[in-house]
């Protein structure tokens with residue numbers, strides 16, 4: 001297959017590109033490098049450009065016979081989306097609109113879309129199944145939900161088949177240490193805690209300890225980035241086999257509080273992690289834990305690295321080798 005990966009120089013995208021290449025698939029990458037890194041890419045044809053650039057999309061779809069698109073390119077920070085919602089509507093909703101319009105015009109009719117647990121908002125039932133109500137608590141989740149709906153209507157109208165993968169919290173790194181998570185600024189919990197372990201930050205700021213959870217801090221379901229990569233591969237194959245649209249949650253089904261994540265990082269790194277408690281971050285739901293039985297059953301998806309220790313330990317290996325990101329690999 002030839003697969004166009006948008007956002008393929010980003011964190012989850014680059015791990016998926018690596019996995020697809022290892023499975024022998026052809027990959028073409030489109031990324032505007034606003035958050036991605038050339039160093040994260042493995043020998044794939046690369047277009048530096050934007051989803052909004054329809055001429056560039058025409059060029060890609062003319063040049064390659066694309067079997068499917070895996071669409072990661074987006075803005076994806078919950079806090080930023082609350083502060084600047086229009087950025088999220090522009091980059092996520094309008095950006096995807098251009099992509100879908102060009103796919104329809106060029107008769108490319110399979111897409112795997114990066115959706116998110118954030119579309120559920122503060123779920124009534126835990127673990128959250130795909131049929132739970134979708135009431136986002138932040139603009140980021142709203143834009144992802146709008147895209148899911150755009151995809152559903154595009155299936156009905158144009159026969160565009162999609163799999164929306166609602167992932168919970170991506171974490172970890174390539175177990176062989178070739179690539180990892182490099183965001184500047186970093187906003188995700190695990191890399192921030194590891195930056196404290198590396199001595200790059202003085203402490204972790206815990207966003208609220210007055211949530212209705214056992215220790216008062218937010219609970220999330222952390223899923224290894226390579227397990228997400230495999231789920232994308234399985235989703236593309238399923239789309240090709242069945243030609244049916246679907247929606248799947250992707251998580252481990254186990255929740256960890258912010259404090260438990262910090263404790264796990266202390267165990268893995270052997271370093272004491274100082275922390276302080278501040279106000280809640282607006283838009284954060286208290287608990288997000290996935291029911292992923294549907295993906296396990298229909299995609300035959302079996303996460304290989306479900307333990308938080310393994311996830312943190314792969315992330316730690318990468319951060320130790322590249323303490324300030326891709327530009328700073330230390331000699332081994």
Ligand SMILES: NC(=O)c1ccc[n+]([C@@H]2O[C@H](COP(=O)([O-])OP(=O)(O)OC[C@H]3O[C@@H](n4cnc5c(N)ncnc54)[C@H](O)[C@@H]3O)[C@@H](O)[C@H]2O)c1
Pocket residue numbers: 006007008009010011012013030031032033034035036037049050051052071072073074075076091095114115116117166167168169170171
């Ligand atoms: N990280 C998570 O925990 C998580 C969880 C659920 C869903 N997601 C979704 O998964 C996807 C990937 O997330 P990530 O953590 O790898 O993010 P990331 O920021 O590392 O990757 C996104 C990539 O898309 C590129 N990009 C952004 N806007 C673009 C545009 N308009 N045109 C071209 N390229 C553009 C960026 O340069 C970056 O390389 C996103 O859609 C995100 O919403 C992430």
Ligand SMILES: O=c1ccn([C@@H]2O[C@H](COP(=O)(O)OP(=O)(O)O[C@H]3O[C@H](CO)[C@@H](O)[C@H](O)[C@H]3O)[C@@H](O)[C@H]2O)c(=O)[nH]1
Pocket residue numbers: 076077078115116117118167168169170187188189190192204205206207208218219220258281284288
């Ligand atoms: O310095 C920090 C950073 C985070 N947190 C907390 O840690 C948890 C995890 O936060 P973070 O790593 O920023 O992830 P989320 O905000 O849960 O969002 C991630 O996970 C979502 C799915 O659950 C995705 O949709 C988003 O794209 C992705 O960024 C949250 O409770 C935060 O409040 C802190 O307490 N301190």
